Amino acid sequence: DTGVSQDPRHKITKRGQNVTFRCDPISEHNRLYWYRQTLGQGPEFLTYFQNEAQLEKSRLLSDRFSAERPKGSFSTLEIQRTEQGDSAMYLCASSLQGSGANVLTFGAGSRLTVL
């Protein structure tokens, strides 16, 4: 198992463009999370899937953001009409339900820079 994989690792885009990030969780993990981390801050929760169902979305996740996990495996996070304030590291994590208190395993992140 190679852990949680995220792609791309870095993305530079112009304001107004759309971007999509992909996350491949640990294969047996049924829970998947997206977090956003800005410079000098800790990660902030964005959204959470259990299998293919999106069970919670933070109010940080504006209408321009959409996340999917169509087959309960990989997930995508799309940001439409990017703004400079969207510049951040987007972290994906996964965990296994039923393994006691949730222990999240994080990917290396996708860093977004909006010019």
Add this chain to the structure above:
Amino acid sequence: AQSVTQPDIHITVSEGASLELRCNYSYGATPYLFWYVQSPGQGLQLLLKYFSGDTLVQGIKGFEAEFKRSQSSFNLRKPSVHWSDAAEYFCAVGMDSSYKLIFGSGTRLLVRP
């Protein structure tokens, strides 16, 4: 609302010296507590966790942390710091169902040779 406070933004220690990173949380029930470490360009790696039982927990890389309910604290310690420990450290609290974590703002550790 649940929250985590890491009062030290930066800490500098000499290699071989002891280390303590502070973490205070706000949560009504017994929390699940975690320490993660993040090196530049890397994701977060779990150092240790507390769920219940012994309030002194051991983690990887020689780190330990102590849960003190009366002080709402979960401080991270290491008796002798190595240069490779330079990184950013995050404390996090999980709730009963614990499907998400609330993170502190982190403490950046610098190690002097």
